[in-house]
Amino acid sequence: MLHVSKIAPPAIPKGDSLYHILIGNNTSVPSDKPILIDIEAPYKSLTHGQLKKQILVAAAGLKRVFDVQRLDVVAICSPNHIDYVSIVHAIMCIGAIAAPLHYTSVVEDIAYDAKTVQAKYMITHADVIDKALLAAEEAGIDKSNIVVFGDVDVQGIRAVNDTLLKGDQEAEPLTFTAEQMQNDPAMLYFTSGTTGRKKAVIRTQNNLLYSSFKLNVNPSTVVVSYLDFNHSTSLVGILLMAPYYGFTSYLLNHYSFRGLCAAIEKYKPQFIACAPYVVSSLMKDSIAKEYDISSLTMVGCSGALLKQGVILEAQKQLGIVVLNIYGLTEVLGLFTTTPEISVGLGGIGVLNSSFTAKIVDEDGQDVAVGQVGELLIKGPTLTPGYYRNSECIIDQEGFFHTGDLFRCNENGVFFFCDRLKDLMKYYGTQIFPGEIEGVFLKHPKVADCAVVGVYQPDVAAEFPRAYVILVDGEPSTQELINELQAFSDSQLPEKKRVYAGIVIVESLPRTSSGKIQRRLLRESANSIQVLA
Numbered sequence: 215m216l217h218v219s220k221i222a223p224p225a226i227p228k229g230d231s232l233y234h235i236l237i238g239n240n241t242s243v244p245s246d247k248p249i250l251i252d253i254e255a256p257y258k259s260l261t262h263g264q265l266k267k268q269i270l271v272a273a274a275g276l277k278r279v280f281d282v283q284r285l286d287v288v289a290i291c292s293p294n295h296i297d298y299v300s301i302v303h304a305i306m307c308i309g310a311i312a313a314p315l316h317y318t319s320v321v322e323d324i325a326y327d328a329k330t331v332q333a334k335y336m337i338t339h340a341d342v343i344d345k346a347l348l349a350a351e352e353a354g355i356d357k358s359n360i361v362v363f364g365d366v367d368v369q370g371i372r373a374v375n376d377t378l379l380k381g382d383q384e385a386e387p388l389t390f391t392a393e394q395m396q397n398d399p400a401m402l403y404f405t406s407g408t409t410g411r412k413k414a415v416i417r418t419q420n421n422l423l424y425s426s427f428k429l430n431v432n433p434s435t436v437v438v439s440y441l442d443f444n445h446s447t448s449l450v451g452i453l454l455m456a457p458y459y460g461f462t463s464y465l466l467n468h469y470s471f472r473g474l475c476a477a478i479e480k481y482k483p484q485f486i487a488c489a490p491y492v493v494s495s496l497m498k499d500s501i502a503k504e505y506d507i508s509s510l511t512m513v514g515c516s517g518a519l520l521k522q523g524v525i526l527e528a529q530k531q532l533g534i535v536v537l538n539i540y541g542l543t544e545v546l547g548l549f550t551t552t553p554e555i556s557v558g559l560g561g562i563g564v565l566n567s568s569f570t571a572k573i574v575d576e577d578g579q580d581v582a583v584g585q586v587g588e589l590l591i592k593g594p595t596l597t598p599g600y601y602r603n604s605e606c607i608i609d610q611e612g613f614f615h616t617g618d619l620f621r622c623n624e625n626g627v628f629f630f631c632d633r634l635k636d637l638m639k640y641y642g643t644q645i646f647p648g649e650i651e652g653v654f655l656k657h658p659k660v661a662d663c664a665v666v667g668v669y670q671p672d673v674a675a676e677f678p679r680a681y682v683i684l685v686d687g688e689p690s691t692q693e694l695i696n697e698l699q700a701f702s703d704s705q706l707p708e709k710k711r712v713y714a715g716i717v718i719v720e721s722l723p724r725t726s727s728g729k730i731q732r733r734l735l736r737e738s739a740n741s742i743q744v745l746a
Contacts, residue, residue: 489728522560
């Protein structure tokens with residue numbers, strides 16, 4: 215069955231570049247409206263007018279300092295910084311390609327990613343300059359082609375403020391043909407690498423434009439943002455939507471849960487985007503109780519998805535509506551949702567405008583309404599492919615195979631079931647990790663949980679094992695493990711119980727976007743023998 219969006223396409227302004235449409239020719243946002251404010255240094259802020267000027271100054275700097283040419287790749291290896299947004303737009307507005315790297319990765323992985331995209335230049339940050347320089351050297355990027363955010367030289371690397379942002383000279387933004395906006399790379403965003411080596415996903419200007427236009431965005435909205443700019447949620451929300459719609463974003467550049475709670479109390483945002491474990495912490499962590507977080511009315515949960523039980527509990531305890539935001543690096547904003555869908559039904563949403571989807575079984579055949587299968591998707595934000603990688607990711611009908619299991623009801627509401635690769639098979643029974651995790655997260659002493667299958671070769675079956683993080687201050691004891699085992703057994707069918715045991719851990723391996731790296735848990739699982 216073909217699922218087609220029933221939402222009318224948005225009226226996207228005409229223009230010959232992403233910069234002109236979102237920022238340069240945007241007269242709806244007052245020039246003195248604050249767009250970006252640095253929480254750690256509130257005197258650092260950018261109004262809409264200042265952001266517009268800084269983009270053009272940085273664009274001129276890229277040409278003057280580095281002689282950056284069209285389609286050159288400029289890598290950014292840095293935590294969030296208030297000047298990050300203007301630098302990214304400056305790169306694109308001179309026709310070059312911005313490549314935000316996962317700066318939390320090890321040196322070898324950063325170097326691999328920089329080599330993958332053949333980066334010629336790098337912009338980094340004092341916090342990560344040691345490994346950035348090592349990675350740049352391995353990737354063949356000359357030190358003279360590296361600058362560091364801020365106004366102070368670090369280890370002989372010139373400061374951005376004294377190079378790219380020096381002076382008042384403004385560049386003339388390039389204009390692009392319709393074909394260039396449709397096909398040429400403007401940004402390269404890396405996949406999370408949860409199943410192997412990261413790949414550089416091509417984002418064209420048209421991809422980015424279509425993901426920028428949403429319904430009912432209120433310019434008076436205040437948000438606190440801590441998700442890294444190399445994460446797709448921040449790409450859409452902060453780099454694209456904030457300048458276009460003119461809402462104010464407070465940037466928390468170094469995340470801690472206490473820092474986030476303090477920022478919510480001080481700046482009173484109505485909305486934050488966060489990883490699932492943050493929602494759990496807002497409900498259960500004692501730190502949250504020290505702060506007034508009552509301004510929050512809505513949370514967008516990305517990176518992974520929360521079960522309906524947790525969403526209902528968040529609304530009951532905190533009065534917060536949690537919206538699950540499903541997306542892939544390869545395709546942005548494919549669903550739109552409402553509180554009724556997320557809270558009331560536990561769904562992901564309905565197809566966004568101009569999107570088409572199918573749900574298919576293992577043989578590629580359409581499944582019936584309400585049945586589970588792999589989601590196939592096509593639409594205006596779908597990447598044309600991976601950069602310098604010929605892997606075919608789009609089938610002959612133009613559909614991208616997501617690798618995620620979904621079902622869709624008769625009203626066109628889509629429900630996420632789990633990752634196809636995370637599916638466990640226990641004596642013929644298919645088990646979704648999220649189903650078991652949702653049960654554990656109902657327990658008041660559990661802060662977070664990840665479930666993986668432990669393969670037992672003697673019976674050729676996978677036994678579920680739960681890795682559990684306890685709430686702050688809760689001691690790990692065998693008595694508590696027994697309590698959790700009994701609690702989960704009471705709510706799970708016999709075939710879906712955690713027969714490979716429960717392991718209490720202090721942290722779970724995650725990507726920078728908050729996704730649990732189940733591959734790493736599976737790789738280590740067989741080295742730990744646990745009796746249920």
